[in-house]
Amino acid sequence: MAANMLSWLPSIPYPPSQDGRWSPVTATLNWCEEDYYATIYSAEIVNTLTNLLFMYLAVKGIHNCLTNGHDSIFLVTFIGYLLVGSGSFLFHATLKYPMQLVDELSMIYTTCLMFYATFSYGKSRRYSTTLAISLISLALFITLYYHYLQDPTFHQNAYAILTAIVLLRSLWIMEVNIRPKFRSKEREAANPRPNGGVKVMQDREDRRDKEILRQMWWMIAFGLSIFLSGFAIWNLDNAFCPTLRRWRRQTGLPWGILLEGHGWWHLMTGVGAYFYIVWGIWLRHCLNYEQDDYELIWPHVTTMPVVVKKRKPYANGYTNGSAKKDM
Template identity: 30%
Template sequence: MAPHMDRPGYWGHLTSTIDWCEENYVVSFYIAEFWNTVSNLIMILPPIYGAIQTFRDGLEFRYVCSFLGLSVVGVGSWCFHMTLQYKMQLMDELPMIYSTCVFVYCLYECFKQQNKIGFIPIALLLFFSVSVTLVYLHWKEPVFHQVMYGTLVACLVIRSIYIVTWVYPWLRPLCYTSLGIFMLGFFFWNMDNFYCGVLRNARHNLPPVVGAVTQFHAWWHILTGLGSYLHILLSLQIRTTYLKHRPKVKFLCGVWPTLHIEPVPQKTS
C-alpha cells in the first residue's frame, strides 16, 4: 500500500515501506495507527500468561519460547503501527519469521524423547532465519517477507493436519479452530488491502465507534493472534500427550483457553 500521511503526528514523517489502510494520527497525536496498535494486546498479554503457566508446569523450554515469541511479535507490531518507522517495521516483521521457526521446530519435533534437542532442525531453521534476514535487510520488498512467512505457516498447516488426521484425531476441533481463525484473519488482511478506498469512505459516514469495526488490519491482529495462540496450545497438547502427561484445556475467567497439566493419579496397592 502506498505510504500516506493523513495528519501530522508525534513520530514525524513515516519511513516504513508499508502504510496500512487506517488513517494516520486520527485518534491520537502520539499513535500513528491507533486501532492497528492497540489490537496487538491480544498477542502480548495472553502469551505472557501462557509462558508463565508453561514454566510453572515444568514443561519444555521450547514452549515457553513459543509463547514469548508470539508476545515479542505483538510488541514489535505495536511499535511499528504506533510509529510507522522502518526500524520498528523490522521489529514487527523479522520476529514473525523467528517465532514461526520456533513453532515449526516444536511441531516437527513433537514425537521425540523428552528434552532431546534436534540439532539438525535447529541448524536448518537458523540458516533459514539468517538468510531471510540478510536478504530482507538489503532488498526491502514486503512481498518477499510475506512469501517467506507464508512458507513457514504452510509447513505448520501440513504438519498439524497430518497429526490430527493420523495420530491424534480427537485434537481435530482445536486444530481446525486455530486454522479457521487464522484464515479468517488472512481474509480480513486481504480485504483491508484490496478495498482500502471503500473502507475509508465508509468510515467518513459512520460514527467513530462503528467505523472502528471496519479497521480490518486490526482484525487481522486479533484473529491471527488468537489463531497462533491456539496453535501453541495444540502443539503443546500434542507434545504432552505423547509424553504421557494429562493435558487439559481450561478457560481463564470462563473465556480464555489455557492448557493445564493434570497430576497423574497415584496407584494404590
C-alpha cells in the same frame, strides 16, 4: 450503503490527519487506517491497540508454561509470540522501518521455533543440532534478503510457506501417533502395557485417544478458521481501502473503528496463533504418553484453551492444590 445503515447512531466526526510525534513515515508499508487522526503519539491507533490482545495471550501462555512444566521450547515460542505483538505495537504506533523489521521478522523467528519443536521431536541430538543450525541460517538469510529487497511479498510468502509446512507436519504426527488404527508399532513397543497388553486397558486408552483427537481437530478447525478469516478481512481492507475510508468518515467515531480491517487481522490471527501453540503443547504431552497427567481445558469457544496438570487425589480425598474448608 454500510455507512448509511449506521447513520442513525450517535457519533462524532473523524478528526483530520496531522503530523505526529514519530513523523515522517519511513516504513515500506502503510495500512488503510489514516495516520495520526486520533493522537500525535500513535500513527495508527486501532492497529496499535489491537496488539494488546497478542501481549495478553503471550503472558497467559508464558504463565501457563511456567506453572505446568511444559517443554521449554513452547515457553520460548510464547516469548517470541510476545515479541511479535510488541513489535507490531511499536510498528503501527510509529510507522518506522526498524519497527517494521521487528514486527515482521519476529513472525519468521517464532515460526522457526515451532518448526524446530515439530521436526526435532524424537530425533537424535545430532539431528536436532543440525536442524537448529539450518533454521538459524534460514532465519538469517530471510532477514538479510528481506532487508535487501524491502519487498513485503517476500516476507509474506516466506511466512506462509513455513507455517504451512509446520501445520501439515504436525497434523501428520498427530494422526499417526495418536489415532489407534494408525498408531505405529514402534510407539506401541515404546509404551508397553502390563501383562503384554490387557484388552480392557487397550480399549480405555483407545477411547481416550479418540476423544483427544476429536478435541484437537475441533481446536484446529476453530483456530484455523479464525486465522484465515482474519487474513481474508485484511485482504479486503487492502483491496477496498478508499471505499472503507469513505465509509468510516461517513459513519464517524467510534463506529468507524469496526471497519478497520487490519485491526481485525490482529485480533483474529492473534487468537489463531495462540490456539496453534496450545495445540502444539497438548500434542507434545500426548506424544510423551502424558495424556493421563495433563488435560486440555477449553469449556467453550468464547474462552482461550490451556493445557494444565491434572489434580491428583490424595488418600484423604482432597486433590492436589485444594484446601480443606474450615470446620
